Amino acid sequence: MSFSLTDSDLGKSCNGTGGYSDIGSGTPVRVTDGDGALLGAASLGDGAYIGGGCLRSVTVSDLGDAAFYSVEVGDQGQISKSAAELEADGWSFDVSLG
Template identity: 45%
Template sequence: MSSPEQQPAPPLATAPDTSRGTAEGPALAPAGALPALPDHPPAASASRWSRLSRGAVLAIGACLGAAVVGACWTGVSLAGGNGTNAAAGASASPSVSTERTEEVEGPFSTDGTLTVAGIGAGLEPGELCSGTGGYSDIDFGTQVNVTDAAGTLVAVGSLGFGQKTELGCEFPFTVDDVTPGSKFYEVEVSHRGGLTQTEDELRAGGLAFTLGD
């Protein structure tokens, strides 16, 4: 039995060309193409401020202005206060300096003792005594002179009561209102000659002079 004759396969159909038009009609637009943009963009959305009434805008502006004025006033007040305090401190400083200067440069006092050695034999320690023999001018009330470097008498004191000590007869003295500012001073009891002292030594006090052996 003979096999049937094979039939030729039908030709494949080709997709129509849509990229260009035909005589019958225009070409088709490709799928998914975006629509053309309009000539004018849409107007922007209205501003939030435009939504507020005129009264609300004025109220907000007034509050902001008041805040700015208040801040400026506070800054000016603080600056003025600091200036006042600084001025007060500056005005107080000269008075303090003046007081310290007067304390340092004002008149001062000094004190000390004068011992006449080898007198007061037979006296008990602490008993009253006086200068004898060649020291008879040394006694209670004898003048103590303080002169400056120019030889000017700047202060005067006197001896107190003499008391017997192991060394002899000791007389205390005090001199007040010594004029400051001299390079050195001389302290003289009676006419016995001056002993040179600096101002610091006189201010410190506790001077100790001795006459005799």
């Protein structure tokens, strides 16, 4: 999964500010199924500042089978995709904030 944050106050620190202040190295990433059961978790690592935003990659493995998967980064809310959508996207879940 790739995660990008674009914030006018971001600077080159790759740490979010204001409503994104929970985004930085160590921010939890949770993957749940359609019923809200936790399937996997990881933490954001250091990001790379690229052209006005910060790009981070994180891998959550061995999620098991589910009809729907939801990803939540920090306290930013969940984004969901069906298993068919994820399979069509090569099991990649791209999330962008800002």
